[in-house]
Amino acid sequence: MKKGTFSKRWAEWVTQYPIVFITCGVLLALGLGYGGQFITISSDYRYFFGEDNPQRLAFEKLQNVYSKDDSALFVVTPKDGNVFKKNTLSGIHFLTEQAWQLPYSRRVDSITNFQHTYAEGDDLIVKDLVTPEELSDLKNKVSYEKLREIALNEPLLNGLSINADASVTSVNVFMTFPGKHSMEIPEAVAEARKLVDVFKKKYPGHEVHLSGDTMLNNAFNEAGVKDMTTLTPAMYGVIILIMLVLLRSISAVFATFIVMLLSIIGGMGFAGWMGTPITPPSSIAPVVIMTLAIADSIHILKSILVVLQKGNTKRDAVVEGLRVNLKPVFLTSATTIVGFLSLNFSDTPPFHDLGNITSVGVAMAFILSVTVLPAMITLLPLKVRKSNKISNPWGTHVGSWVTGRRKSIAIISSIATILIGLQIPKIELNDEFIGYFSKDNNFRIDSDYTMKNLTGIYQINFDLSSGESQGIADPAFLKKVEEFANFLRNEPMVTHVNSITDVFKRLNKNMHADEESYYKLPEARDLAAQYLLLYEMSLPYGLDLNNQVDVDKSSTRMTANLGFVTTSEIIEIVTRAENWLKKNCPESMHTLASSPVIMFSHISHRNVVAMFKGTLLAFGLITVVMMVALGSVKYGLLSLIPNLVPIILGYGVWSIFVGEAGFTIAIVGSVTLGIVVDDSVHFLTKFNLARREKGLGVDESVQYAFENVGGALVVTSAILVIGFAVLMLSEFKMNYILGALSALTIALALLIDFTLLPAVLSLSGDKKTISNKQSKSNTQ
Known part of the structure; x- marks a missing residue:
């Protein structure tokens, strides 16, 4: 044929x-x-991690030992700046009680239902810090000041459920989702928002912000739905308008x-x-x-x-x-x-x-x-x-200009590519998940407020094992746990540390008539075990220690909350903590930190490594395809230049002017590679046609390619740039970065295809026409 x-x-x-x-x-x-x-919508941040992801496996292992919960954090701020007033405490009690009724709610923690312990004779009293009966009796300032003193002196509350000046507090709802259908999280969030509306009507004068893992999951869901329902219609309008102008x-x-x-x-x-x-x-x-x-x-x-x-x-x-x-x-x-x-x-x-x-x-x-x-x-x-007339006469002028300056263009382009490419390693990878959302996103607003005014919502967990059943009562083990907790508290980015040792110290004090000198770890193992058993037996349903202590009392969970931190800072903190455990604790306590924020902190590095392999393979396959399609190994290899250089320049320019990116940056190379090849394919195909079918010389073939495909390349590139630029309207930062960097790379690809590619083709080929060469060979 x-x-x-x-x-x-x-x-x-x-x-x-x-x-x-x-x-x-x-x-x-x-x-x-x-x-x-x-089609279904995913509301689970875990879906961002493969089933064999080591950080995900570590976190799921921790949840299987303790409790598998996602939190919905109600952050309450009275406008008068004082939590310890009857109206606010009544509101917190109401919110706490109603939160138990939310779908999938398993546990609710707040300052009102905090299990306060104290001694009464020889008895250990365990009760809610603020009961409904006490609320009705709280009439004088002394009573409120007493509650304030208890809350602010309690390590398990201060910096977690209430801030240092008692102006902001929270109700933390722990939810367990069975995972039977995709609407579980949206359903829970919808009910939580309804509860906020009810609370505001019943207790005016209070601001309420919603944060936590459950809200994070839902934010991913809402971001996806919003992008599909806003970006696609916007793109339709823009594209139709552009095509009407260009195609007429x-x-x-x-x-x-x-x-x-x-x-x-x-x-x-x-x-x-x-x-x-x-x-x-x-x-x-x-x-x-x-x-x-x-x-x-x-x-x-x-x-x-x-x-x-x-x-x-x-x-x-x-x-x-x-x-x-x-x-x-x-x-x-x-x-x-x-x-x-x-x-x-x-x-x-x-x-x-x-x-x-x-x-x-x-x-x-x-x-x-x-x-x-x-x-x-x-x-x-x-x-x-x-x-x-020639379809695009400017193509002739551009072709002549480029071929006339081919050496200068090649040299300048090479130097610029090298210098700009050297900036790529300076890109800082940052995947703190709150930053995935734009600053006007509700989840971002509420989470930023929470971290500025109450506590850090980034958590890192450590599963500390004693190495034996009932071993958490061992004074030697508890001492190491306490030392590790103090180490974490000295970390500047840590806002709160939740440690079982604080419970043991409080119980030891209670069992010695509440004498302050006994606010320390029990010195005898049997006493520590008895204190803990007595305490657990006194706890009401839903407020047990299963989120801190495993079933056979062999290990405990320590949680550190972090404030505003970058990915690199999280990894540094975790590395220091893990090294401290290795250096100062027995082998049974050596463990790896786990949490969602740690999962996200490693996602960039893992993607960069994985996508380097994928992009390399794609480059190889595309180059082979180009060789076969063009029928020339030389031109197939030359196609690497316009395909690789724009990606290098795109990353380099991003590094210079932005400097920071998330895990999306790892895929931009692969996404744009398949797209920027389009321009070079059309240009080289027309160039090859001019050489082989029309017998033109290299420079004439370059001009032919410009005349016949230059206009279409400008149009398609403009549409591609605008199309990806539309993604910059997304509230989801990863889509914004993908759109912005891809649009930049595609624009640079057109520039390279109109300058460096024709210059290299002009330098690499025979200036004589094929027909002249054939006629000369026939005369010999």
């Missing part, structure tokens, strides 16, 4: 049977789209819109069929698919319009436009799919989902662009003014 025969025959088939191709394309998209009814044809815009819509339906339907939950990262898939689908259509439509301008019939224009673009559009789609599929190397499952959904959407976009699009154009009215 002669070269190009299949492309031409395919184009002729499409124009001959447009109804058939439209029907088949629509049925394929709708068949996939039917799966959309099975309602028929062309309508056909492109149908391709775009069906591609999204196919990609998202695939997610439903596969049971893929939607998360903030995967929620942007429709915007990405839309952007990439338009790029395919634009190249074909621009070629059709150019042929029409020359006076050809519409059918001939469609055939020619599809014939010359079938191969490059297939190549760009294939390389884009390779780039997005490489996201499966990521350590973060939501990025696997983004890559897979987008890959299916891109595949659908290719199929529809070479079937439904040309078929619709064949049927729809399409009129353009006839013109014999």
Whole structure:
């Protein structure tokens, strides 16, 4: 079969049977789209971590030993700045009692139901710090001051449930979600918000902020839903407006819109069929698919319009436009799919989902662009003014300018790439999860307030084992636990430490007639065990020590709350703590810290390592594809330059002007790799066509490529840049970074394709035309 025969025959088939191709394309998209009814929204931050993630496994192991809870933290601030007044204490008691009724509530902690202990003769009294009966009797300032003194002198309360000046307090609700359906967390959050509204009406003069793990989970959920419902419509409007301006044809815009819509339906339907939950990262898939689908259509439509301008019939224009673009559009789609599929190397499952959904959407976009699009154009009215002018005369001037300065451009570009690339290692990775959300996000506002005014919500947990059953009563073990707690309290970023030793010291004091001199650890193991047993037997239902002590009393959980910290600071604190345990404690106490914030702190590093491998493989596959497609090892290798340099420059520029990023930065290379290849594929394909079919020299071939594809590259790049820039409207920081850095990289890719690539091609090839070389060889 002669070269190009299949492309031409395919184009002729499409124009001959447009109804058939439209029907088949629509049925394929709708068949996939039917799966959309099975789409679910994930509300679990754990989904960001693979099942074999070591930090996730460590945290789940801790939860299996103690309790598997997510917290909903009600932070209450009386406007008069004093918690210890009857109205506020009554409100806290009301909120505490009502919180027990929230869905999935297992435990509620507050200053009113704190289990206060004291001695009464030979008896140990364990009771709520503030009971309803006492509230009705609290009439004088002395009584309130006594409560204030008890609360602020209690290590388990001060810095956790109440701040140092008693102006802010909290009600902490621990929830256990069975995980039977995806609406459990949204249901609990909705009820918590209703309770806040009820509280504010019943007790005016109080501010209430909601934070905690449950609210974090729900924030991920709401961010994903909001991005899908706001960014996608915004993108539709922007893209349609741009296409109307650039294509100036309602028929062309309508056909492109149908391709775009069906591609999204196919990609998202695939997610439903596969049971893929939607998360903030995967929620942007429709915007990405839309952007990439338009790029395919634009190249074909621009070629059709150019042929029409020359006076050809519409059918001939469609055939020619599809014939010359079938191969490059297939190549760009294939390389884009390779780039997005490489996201499966990521350590973060939501990025696997983004890559897979987008890959299916891109595949659908290719199929529809070479079937439904040309078929619709064949049927729809399409009129353009006839013109014999070069489609984009500026291409000739740019081509001449670049080839005339090829050495200077190559040298300057090389130096700039090296200097800017050297800045990449300076990027600081920061994945503190509150920072994932914009400053006007409700969860971010409430969490920032909590950390500024009450306590740090970042926690690190240590499972400290005595090495024997009932061993937590061993004075030697308790001494080491106390020393470790003091070590953590001396860390500047630590706002509170919850240690079982504080309970033992208080009980020892109580059992010695509340004498302050006995506020210390028990010296005898049997006494310590008896104190703890007596205390546990006195605790009411739901307020036991299962969240601090394991079943056989062999280990205890210590929790440190952290204030505003960066990822690197968290890792440093954890490293110092783990090293302290190794240096100062017996081997049984050597443990690894675990918590959600530690999981997020390691996510960037793990993704950078994993995605380096994935991106490297994608580079290799794409280069091989380019070699085969261009029929030249040399040009295939040269394609590495316009594909690699923009990514280096993008990361480098980001480092210089922003300097900080989260784990999303690890995937930008793979995402943009498959996209920036598109421009170089189209440019090199036209360059190769000029060399082989038209027998032009290198410089003439460069100019030919500029004239025939330069305009389309500008249009598609502009659409891609705008499409990814729309992601900057997201409240979710990771999507913002992905959009901003991808848009920057794509813009730089166009610059490289218009300067460095043609300069390198001009330097690397024979300036003589192929026809001249052939004629010269024939005369010899």
